[in-house]
Amino acid sequence: MVSIDIKDLPILPLDVKPMPWKPFTDAQKENTACILDEVCALNIPMPKSPAEEEDLVNKFLTGMRKLFSKENNWTCLPMLETSMDNCVQCNSCSEACHLYEMSGKNEMYRPNYRSEILRRIYKQYVKKEPLAKWRYGDMGLNWKTVARLGELSYRCNLCRRCAQVCPIGVDNGLIAREIRKLFSQELGIHPPELHDKGTMLQMRVGSSTGLTPEVIKDTVASFDEDFSELTGVKFTTPFDVQGADVLLIHNAGEVVTWAENVAAFSIIFQEAGLSWTMSSKMLAYDGVNYGLFYDDTQLARIILKHMEAAKELGVKKIVIGECGHATKAMSVIGDRTVPYDMQVPRESCYVTLRDIVMSGKLKLDPSRNFFPVTLHDPCNIVRLMGIVEPQREILRKIAPKFREMPCNGVHNYCCGGGSGFAIMTRNNLEQWRNNISGRKKMWQISEAFKECLGPETKKYICAPCSNCKGQIRDILGVNKLFTKNSLAYGGLVELIVNAMTNVNPFSIWEGCGEMEMVDWATEAREIWEAQQTQEAGNNSEEKK
Secondary structure (H helix, E strand, C coil): CCCCCHHHCCCCCCCCCCCCCCCCCHHHHHHECCCCCCCCCCCCECCCCHHHHHHHHHHHHHHHHHHCCHHHHCCCHHHHHHHHHCCCCCCHHHHHCHHHHHCCCCHHHCHHHHHHHHHHHHHHHHCCCCCHHHHHCCCCCCHHHHHHHHHHCCCCCCCCHHHHHCCCCCCHHHHHHHHHHHHHHCCCCCCCCCHHHHHHHHHHHCCCCCCCHHHHHHHHHHHHHHHHHHHCCCCCCCECCCCCCEEEECCCHHHHHCHHHHHHHHHHHHHCCCCEEECCCCCCCCCCCCHHHHCHHHHHHHHHHHHHHHHHHCCCEEEECCCHHHHHHHHHHHHHHCCHHHCCCEEEHHHHHHHHHHHCCCCECHHHHCCCEEECCCCCCCCCCCCCHHHHHHHHHHCCCEECCCCCHHHCCCCCCHHHHHHCCCCCHHHHHHHHHCHHHHHHHHHHCCCCCCCCCCEEEECCCHHHHHHHHHHHHHCCHHHHCCEEEECHHHHHHHHECCCCCCCCCCCCCCCCCCHHHHHHHHHHHHHHHHHHHHHHHHHC
């Protein structure tokens, strides 16, 4: 098993200290295949006999053959085959990968590491190329290789920064996602946060949050009342309006956690005079689609429900709220999975909001946002879909102190919560997000605000994506950066409303106070601080 020493992790300007790994329990070691590193995402059952080991390998190979079958994988097969056939091991992908860098450049975290394992299995066992084991290396396929490959697919944010820099177009992010799909669709192995508490719950009750249509409508109505009083703008969020121009679909996580985001959309759309509605039909009020991260079947089931609701209401287009993976799933992937006659035009809210702000329909005073603002680029919208400028046009108009992060736009780094990690809490995955996957984003934030770090100046991280906000919230809270550095986070629509002259001034920092650190973080922080105190004492003794 590979060990990652937290002392080897890069030091950051912000006080983002690595957390000691929460060790595997004896029960975990006995019952699950925790055999890769200090982290365990899938909890693959430990085989109890040679027959179970052989069954795991055989199911894996059956799934592999399906991945490379047009009948079973027509949506991704051309890109997958291209990535399997070509790789010159130049390691451009490794130099572009935040996980490889922030793991202390651990060899296991190279994007092409897992890809090369799958490539060799493919050529030897699926394609059955003559002399494959001599040309590419004999894998000696066994259950441990299968289990480790499954875990490796969950050491990737699927941000596809690696694909962007590959000189011959190999997509290591796609390969990682296809391995996840194989494990879910063929072996029935998937993170419960994505499957049981995600897509299955969404199909059963209508939302990944567990909120039913009735609860959603009542909750949004209460937001209307509260924020009408707070802002001085009387508004009502319309539901189930036949023939409206726009159907707005939020990530339902906003309803649970960020009421101000839901209210801000309603205020902006009303004040701009849009003909719009939300839907209370099952699934149509929740744009979440975790199938994007691990399972094509679940992905397609949810997209179809979104389209059905839009067709029934007769809207002209769907506008997708501030959620990166929902935008990609409903747009790019929807084009491949939804029959043409079921498709409804879809648009990122960034484009809709840019058109509204630039139209002059809203009276805006940029001086109301006179504090440092930087922009986080959600990978699924910016790099994967190329929507780069609309959000920047808005910020240049309404935020006088807007500044870019280094490596911005299509060159951005993932927040660390991408591919489902933002909601995954089992075992020690939250520590992994703090230690490795989220550290590069914290470097970007510190560089953007490097001239005003500290508690004296309030600073705003504009993160127009629900999952990204959750990840940024967690890492700020765990490291106590809300108060240490006066950092706040939020969406784009909140800044727009904050600049509207007919809205009562209100603090966009409300709700961004010091987060209650969860148990794992409290325990890890105490261990860390105790270690630092002990090391400081030892150093003092040595000097004497």
